[in-house]
Amino acid sequence: MTITFTNARVFDGTSMLPETQTVSLDGDRIVSIAAGHAVPGAEVIDLGGMTLMPGLITCHFHPDFYRFTLAQGLAGDPLGKEFPPGVMMAMAIRNGRVLLDSGFTGYIGASCSNDVDAQLKIAIAEGIVEGPRLRACSPHIGTTGDLNDSKLWWRKQVTPGTDVFFDGPDAMRRIVREYIRRGSQTIKIFASQGHGFPSRVSRNMDRDEIAAIAQAAHGRGAKVRAHVADKAMIMECIELGVDILDHGDEIDAEAIAAMAEKGTFWVPSLIYPKCLLQLGWGNADMQRLYDHVRDTLPAAQAAGVRILAGDDYSGVFREVIEDDPLDHQVGNYGREFGYYAAIPGLNAAQVLSWGTKNAGEALLDGEDRLGVIASGVLADLIVIDGDPVADPAILAHPQQALKAVIQSGAFTIDRLPPGARRTAGTGQGMRAA
Numbered sequence: 001m002t003i004t005f006t007n008a009r010v011f012d013g014t015s016m017l018p019e020t021q022t023v024s025l026d027g028d029r030i031v032s033i034a035a036g037h038a039v040p041g042a043e044v045i046d047l048g049g050m051t052l053m054p055g056l057i058t059c060h061f062h063p064d065f066y067r068f069t070l071a072q073g074l075a076g077d078p079l080g081k082e083f084p085p086g087v088m089m090a091m092a093i094r095n096g097r098v099l100l101d102s103g104f105t106g107y108i109g110a111s112c113s114n115d116v117d118a119q120l121k122i123a124i125a126e127g128i129v130e131g132p133r134l135r136a137c138s139p140h141i142g143t144t145g146d147l148n149d150s151k152l153w154w155r156k157q158v159t160p161g162t163d164v165f166f167d168g169p170d171a172m173r174r175i176v177r178e179y180i181r182r183g184s185q186t187i188k189i190f191a192s193q194g195h196g197f198p199s200r201v202s203r204n205m206d207r208d209e210i211a212a213i214a215q216a217a218h219g220r221g222a223k224v225r226a227h228v229a230d231k232a233m234i235m236e237c238i239e240l241g242v243d244i245l246d247h248g249d250e251i252d253a254e255a256i257a258a259m260a261e262k263g264t265f266w267v268p269s270l271i272y273p274k275c276l277l278q279l280g281w282g283n284a285d286m287q288r289l290y291d292h293v294r295d296t297l298p299a300a301q302a303a304g305v306r307i308l309a310g311d312d313y314s315g316v317f318r319e320v321i322e323d324d325p326l327d328h329q330v331g332n333y334g335r336e337f338g339y340y341a342a343i344p345g346l347n348a349a350q351v352l353s354w355g356t357k358n359a360g361e362a363l364l365d366g367e368d369r370l371g372v373i374a375s376g377v378l379a380d381l382i383v384i385d386g387d388p389v390a391d392p393a394i395l396a397h398p399q400q401a402l403k404a405v406i407q408s409g410a411f412t413i414d415r416l417p418p419g420a421r422r423t424a425g426t427g428q429g430m431r432a433a
Contacts, residue, residue: 004023004042006020008020008021016389030377031376042423044421046420052383056395060108061109064089064091064112065314080112089116093129102398103382104132105412107134108359110310121183133407135362135364139160139161139164143204146205147190147197172216173215176222191226193230194247196282210226210240224243225243225244225246226245229247230249230250263306266307271335309336309355313326338395348390356371
């Protein structure tokens, strides 16, 4: 199918292009961006000055985090065991739909139970359900007795939930290969404490275990991401080749330089600690680290660190916050762009690139191109009625602003006015810009 968008304001993944543009799609690809005429016979859609941009991608997503509560966590009940596996998959399908309805055409998994990511990816590919393009993640891999391994040892589960525990380099290599065999494209490790997970010791996992995980994953084409907060463990993860750092509470100038050199991705995910602090559940140290990351982000951006959008969406605060910003509800994911763009030293175009250009690089890992508007790139796009660079807060209101979602060149959501369409060469049905 050939589609040409005319009179489109274009955010190309890094900046808003000047004036309006004509963007043509052929099948699942973008084929041109320029002022010009549509190919005869193509469907022409006049956007009348609305914004065409890459589909948004959230890069720290737990698809089956939805119905666990604070009470469960405090009682020591493990994540991923709230309901049977089929119900956990139903949650993931539901949350995938919320992503699409929010203008997010992709996600990068940050852990799940029951191989939910890998199985959801199959179901979407087979056309069984609609959902975003995704990079499947393993469960959290940890070690015996670490901060996620319940101290209520007599209540150990027969089957695992979101957290699994192994010890030693050989066991780590074996389980990494097993999860890749089961469809994981990213291996998630809990390298350290921090980011709301206090512990008496920083290190969750020994150096030789992390090295074995990275070697085994990279040898089979998978990425590694780490929950890591303190400086020493951040530097170790960067050195050993961990691809994505989640949280990174003590990232500083030295770590920024190392990440920029290695090409390491960083997901700061500040909404979770922000909620804890607003509820009065954080201490002075959490406040210090939260402020530190906010202050550090502009320097990381300037240094070329590939920062990503995403957070621990779960609805975990819904029982205490009426409008929980981390609940899986339409519009919540888009709030991040306005939040980060308001930090002094950052701007909206930079922050939007975290959820488009940078995210596309992380999701596809060089296998294809995504997250930018350029010739030959996969056509995962959205149409926004408004200017998200001038006002990124509109992305938190997709019910009003989101007019279309296109996945691989086909409409998943189409709220465009019927009069915007015509066939090239007919001169009919054109809407004035």
